[in-house]
Amino acid sequence: MxxxxxxxxxxxxxxxxxxxxxxxxxVCYFTFVLSILGIVFGAKGMKMAQxxxxxxxxxxxxxxxxxxxxxxxxxxxxxxxxCAAATVGCAGLNAGLFS
Numbered sequence: 543m544x545x546x547x548x549x550x551x552x553x554x555x556x557x558x559x560x561x562x563x564x565x566x567x568x569v570c571y572f573t574f575v576l577s578i579l580g581i582v583f584g585a586k587g588m589k590m591a592q593x594x595x596x597x598x599x600x601x602x603x604x605x606x607x608x609x610x611x612x613x614x615x616x617x618x619x620x621x622x623x624x625c626a627a628a629t630v631g632c633a634g635l636n637a638g639l640f641s
Contacts, residue, residue: 547598550587554601556580557608564615567623574616580609 557580563573584606591599 547590549583550598550601553580553583553587553605557605560612564612570616570619577609577612
């Protein structure tokens with residue numbers, strides 16, 4: 543292997559960290575950004591792999607897929623927290639706690 547596609551490696555690392563961190567309640571906010579970076583670096587890595595004759599394309603695709611999965615799971619977690627906070631706020635208003 544003469545030349546490494548560094549964007550592919552970065553995409554895979556960001557994607558894997560995004561998937562792992564998406565299951566941790568507070569950490570999912572930060573790893574959501576890593577998942578997005580995994581998607582961006584995966585796309586860039588695929589372009590570079592195409593220019594290098596296909597070297598690193600597998601890592602780029604794996605990073606892209608892991609980034610997408612991490613972003614989807616992280617987004618679902620963030621939406622669940624937002625909905626739970628809204629439900630608690632509405633219940634408090636209905637009970638007269640915030641008046």
